[in-house]
Amino acid sequence: MGSGTLACAAKEGMKLYVYNLRAAHVENTRHKAIENALNEALSGGLSVSAATKQAQKEGAKAAKLASRQAKRIIGPILSSGWDFFEALYYGGSIIEGCMRGAGTLVGAYIGGFQGEQRLGRLGYLSGSHLGSWFGGRVGLMFYDIINGAQYLMNVASSSQEDYESSETSYITSEDMYNSEN
16 A cells, blocks of 8 residues: 555545534434433323424424534535645645645535435535545646646747747848848
8 A cells, every 4th residue: 555545545534534523413412302302201291102203303403403503614624625735745736736625625515515405414424525526626627727728828928929029030122122222
């Protein structure tokens, strides 16, 4: 195994850990809310089935609130920072690192949000990972487009300068006639 493989494994492990921390926080909050609501409902004299339904509703409310309050951004920030420094380490420019990091940040955030909406905890984990990978690639594509456009502008401006300088360097017949007289 090379150092690149180890670095990639460390990066993916760190991302999974951070994303899992948030998902675990939401699940713990939901379980505590269910337990408290169930105890209150049973001590209030409700039947077991009614208390269970009420506790499930309270747990869902608590999980939704915890999900809103939990910091979704720490995982994507760490992931984008890692991608930024990885791009620099492998010889990329600062602009390339910024574009890749920004793509990773946006992709991980949107992927995690969309995945959580559709599949819950597992959706958040997988959506964040896929979004991070996809966003980093899109960021690199934008960098390549900008770099290519800049190259084309340089080629066009240098060929225009070459044309103008070659146009003035030609000696016309009038110039030859004027220099003889």
